[in-house]
Each structure stands twice: as C-alpha cells, then as structure tokens.
Amino acid sequence: MSKLTAILKHWQVALVLILVIGSIIAIYPHFENGQLKTNIQFGLDLQTGTWLQMEFKAEVAGFQTDKQVDQFIADLRKQLDAEVYQVADNKLEIRKDYSREDLEKAFTAAGGTLTTYEKGVSRNTADEVKRVLENKLNALGTRDARVNPLIGLNGISHYVRVELAGVSLSQAKEIVGKQGKFEIRIHTTGNQTDHVLYGDSITSVGVPSHEPAGSTTWGVSFTLSDDGSTKFQQAAIAAGAVNDPEKHYLDMLLDEKVVYSAPLSADLASSLVREPVRQLYASTGAGDSGLEAARNLEVHLRAGALPVDVAVSGSGFVPAALSDYFKVMCVIAFIAAAFAVGAVIYYRYREPAIVLPMMATNLSEIVILLGIATFIQQLDLASIAGLIAVLGTGVDQLVIITDEILHEGRVPSPTLYTKRLTRALGIILISASTVVIAMLPLALMDLSTLRGFAIITILGVVIGVAITRPAYGEIIKEILSK
C-alpha cells in the first residue's frame, strides 16, 4: 500500500492518471436504450454512409503575355467561352474542362503563351465550393456531412471529398454529384412560360427568415445582379405580370423541375413598374412546413451557384449492418492484440510486478489517445489499425526501458538508475522521431483515408514519449527498489 502511494507521488504518474480520467470523461461511455454509446467519432467505414470524391472540371494555368493582362483575360474568355479569373500574378483559373493542347491554342490566339498547366482550382475557389456544398448539405438536415477539398502542396485543389453519414450512394450523388441548373421562368399565356434568368444572376442567398420581421411566414431572401434585376423587370413587364400578378406566376426551376411557384406580390409588382429590384424575397408559408420549404428553397437557390463543374471520380458506400459489424470486429481485434502482447511480455519477464504495470501503462496510453481523438479525429478502419500498431510500439518501448534499467540484471542505485532511464528515453526519443517523421507526409498530404492513420500514429507516439513512458520509468523504479 505504501508502495502505491509512493508511486502516485510522482507527478509523471499523477499526470497520467489525471489524463486517463479526463479522457474517460471525454469519451463518455454510457448506455442509451441498452446500447453502449460514446463520444468517439467514427469515420465513414464505421458508420453508415457514403463518400464521394469529386474532380473539379477546371484548370489553373500559368501564362505570359505582352498585352495588358485584363485585355488578355477578356480575349481568352471569348476564345474559350469560359469563366477565366486571375488567381496569382501569372496564374489563371479556367473554369471549364480543357486539355493542355486546347488551352495552348487558345492562349496563343489571345496573344499570350501557356507556361504551366494543372488540373484543379485555386485554394479560394476550393473553399468557395466547400462553403456552397456545406450549406447545401447542412440545410438538407444531413446528420453529419463533411466537405474537404484536397489541396496539394502547390495550393491547387484537384479534388473535393464529401462524406455523408446515413445517406445512400444514389441519394448522395443526387445531392452533390451534379451541379444544379437553376432558372426562373414566367408564365405568359396559358401554360406557356418564358425564360427570365439563370442561377448565375443570383449573387447572394439569405437564410430562411420571417418577412415582414415578426410575422409567422417563412421565406428566403435573395439578391439579383444588376443585369439579372433588369432582366427580371423586363420579363415581368413583357408578360404583363406587373398588371395582373395572379395570372402570371413565376416558376423557379432546378434541373428543369419546378421547385417553387408564386405570383409577384402587389407591392413588388408596383415597384417593378418603376425600376428594377435587386433584393427579392420568396415566401414559403407559415409553421414548420414553411420553414422546411424555406430551407429547401435556399438550397435550390444556391444550387446554381457552385462556381465550377464537378464530376464524381470516386465513391463508396458502407451499409448499416456492415458498419456495426466492423465496429464489433475492431473491438475484438483490439482485445486480442492486447492479450497477445500481454502473453508475450509475461513469457519474457514471468513477473506480474513488471507485466501488470507495463500493460496498465500501455492501455492508459490508448485511453488517452482515444480521449484526445474524440476532439480532433474520426476513427476509421485505417486509424484503428494505427491504434493497434501503437499498442505494439508502446510495449516495445516499455521493454527498452525495463531492459535498460535491469541491465546486467541488478536493480541499480538511484543515480545509475536515472542515467539508465535517460539513456532508454534517448533511444525511445530517436525511434519515436523517426516514426513521426515517416508519418508526417501522410498527415500533411491529405491522402484522403490515410490521414487518420497517420494522425493517430503520430499522436500515439507523442503521448507515449511525453507522458506515459516517463511515468512507467517511475513506476518500475518504485516497484524494483526496496
């Protein structure tokens, strides 16, 4: 007993204990409807859902020209019939799918030369896409949606990865895979409709709100560009909607399907007679159904606003039954690995007084790792493999400490002990740095699924070296000394 208090008096050991308790609180294992729940976030392969990897149909090209840059870009726009933006001093983003050869020709025709060619979009555009997609997904009430542009080391993003929990592959593709084409049409006579404007005339879309403020009616406000507002006014006047709104409904179409249809309000009709209106509001009704409709409308309004075409380049789906099964199997694999490790070190030392602290140290390391992971990292299959690998390396390093201290078989004097522990920690530090360095490229490069594996491994090694190994050194010293 006195031994136990002596062990606990070392701050290294106390720190580990505090962290373990903190981690258990963070993981928060509890029962809900007879099922064990925790705060651990699971990656897609351990929870039902779909992932989509989408390729940007755009290029970032380097250019040189003797002309004025603005003029060159304008000419290029005409040549390519595409949106062209300057994203850096000598880099252009072309938002349409072109091969290098075609671009070279167009650049030459516009009076410049193509210097570099890379598929993808600039970081800003990628972030914009991320925002649009996130809005779209969140508004649909998707439980857990993640959008990650994969940005290369050169700052160009070629792919964006979308993960949707609880959504089937076909649903997911419907939601994000294709870019919606948004259009507003106006009823002319009978069932005839005329085109008013496309989604590109909508410059911003608000969130569902009440209009007028304080009322119970839900709706979404949106803003038209100058050009768009003029088109809107002209179309309303031409169709006669300003005089008889009830006979000339306005339809909003997404991919040729009517998603919203309503007449002009009386006050809007009268102001349109005088001038173009940029700020518009589409009401959807009162109550929960109105709010729901407003949310959907918001998504639809935004659907036309994805700045770049995307194409699905990879996808995957994990069904519910399989993900639950994976989880159970992972737990079994983990327990089996822990027992196997325990058996080997027991075979080696034959002494519970060494084996038990070793296993305890090792498991507390895993608990702390899981605790931290609840905040920063989803666990997927690969990161669970990383977790089990950490179990292996962890014990390795405890073996180094034990053998170093017991070198020549004798329990050393305190000064010699400190020297040996330092030497053991030196060996561990070097091997830990190599693991961290070896995993760093994976952690930084965002190779989709491998990132979790790398982060878990690095985290495990760092926690081990900084926190649990020194504690084990103290524990084993107390146990071995009188």
Add this chain to the structure above:
Amino acid sequence: MEKMCKLRPQLRYLLKKRREAQIPWYPKHFTLPHPKYWDMGFITYDVNKYTPRQMVIIPMVLLAISLVILGYTMATTGMPVQPGIDFSGGTAVTIFTTATPDELKGVFSDYPLLSIGEGINNGKLLKFGPMDDTHLQALATKVSEQYPDAKIDQIGASFGKTLQEQAAIAVIFSFIGMTIVVFLAFRTFVPSGAVVLSAFADIVMTAAAMNVVGINLSLPTTAALLMLIGYSVDSDILLTMRVLKRQGKLDEKLAGAFHTGIIMTTTTIAAVGAMWVVTLLGQITTIWEIASVLLIGLFFDLINTWPTNAGIIKWYVLKRGKR
C-alpha cells in the same frame, strides 16, 4: 538456457519468503534471466557465432532477389507492386451471399469483373476494372437492389493516378525524413547507413513479397509500408545505441541488444498477428491488408536487423578497434 531455469525457482522462493517475512519485492542483487540465445523456442540464433560477412550475405542475396522482382513488376505493370483499385481505378464491391463465384460471374457478366475473393461468413469481394459512368451507375443500382448490405467503393482512373503520385511522394519524403533523423542521431556514416540500409531492405523485401503473395498496393498497404519504416528503425536504433554508446564487451552488448530487440519485435508481431487473425476471420479487408504487410515486414525486419545491421555494426566496431 540453463542459467534461466535455475533462476526461476530461486525467484519464486524469494518472492515467497518476502510474503512471509514482509521483506521487499526484490533482493538487492536480483538478476533477470539474460541468456545469449533467443529462448522463446522458435529459433535459436547466436548473434555472435558468425562473422560479419556471413551475417550479411544471405540478406543481401534476398535484397537482390527482391529488387529483381520489383524491377520485373515495374517493367510489366509500370508500378513496383501490383496496384489495387485505389491506384489503378476500378470498383470493389463487398457482398454477403451464398452464391458461388461462378454464379456471381453470371450475375455480373455485363461488367468487367476482374476477380472474386471469398471469405468465411459468405463474404465475397468482387473487383471490377474501370468502366464508364453509365455502366458504373447501372452496376451500383444493380448491386444495391440485389444486395442491400453491399459495400461499394469506386475510384476513377485519373483519381487513382493522382493518389498514386501522392503516395509515391509520401513514401519518398518519409524515407528522406527518416534518413535525416537517423544521421542526426548518430552522426557517423557507417552506423547511420546501416540503419537506413536495413529500413530500405525491409521495405523492398516486403514490397517484393507482396507481389509474390498477391497483396496489391493500395492506400492502406502504402500506409503499412510507411509504418514499417518506423518499426524497422526501432530495433536498429536500440542495437546501434547499445553497441556504440555503452561500455562493455562487444559480444555482450550485441547479445543484450539482441535479447531486447527480439522481444520488441515479438510483441509487435503478437499485436499485429492477433489483428491479422481477427480481421481475416472477420473479413475486414482494410485492416487485414495492413496487418499482412506489417507481419511480412516484421519478419524481414528480424533478418535485416539481426544478421545485416548487427553484422555491419560488428564489422564497424572491430575495424575501428584495430586502428
């Protein structure tokens, strides 16, 4: 061996006495068994029995054979290891069905079915080659209609190529990073070079073995290869530190390092081996592939650390001693 057998009853006796007389855990001169041989009963290998040249020759032959295998695969497929669908593009479908592979071939005759892997629990892993988007959509619909619990993964060819490039860069950077750390740690050429060579041989041999055994290079297995860099240097660093920075006779230091190093690799093999068995039975392909590669790599690590690296270090110390 003898030393150890004698010690254990002694230790038991002492512990018993301690309990009776309330004396502390260990006698002052408690000695842990410290035999020269690996005494786990699998193999007996005396790290000091052979000359450096004898120690290095077999691993070097293995390394040469491995390089030839990788070169051959590179010449035929364009990659050192057969790429899986992560890198070549394609579609993988996991389903649970009692249908035989031949029946499944019939079911999916309209699609470029490459292979059908079978596991217990009636799990089947179907791999399809690249196909166009309409085919793909049709396949996905067909699969989810007939097998609602199917897991589908699809990678486009161009995306696969991007992943391939990124993975290659990651491996190269990892290796360079590891080399820098090792050279910074030891600051002498031969010992650092030996550690790096051993890690390199480890990766090369494992990659070659993947070709022989038929494990494809995928994202998970690339991660496993990188992990091997870390595992492999673990025991190498222990060996080098023990031999170079500790006082004592070379033979004893080598034997001591060997004893500790073997246990280290064994515990890791135990952890990974358990993971391998469970995921094999449980059909978790991702983890199983990682575990297989790690397991192969750890066995090669034994070869590359103990004969190769220990041989070079021994040669280095002997040569330095002569001067």
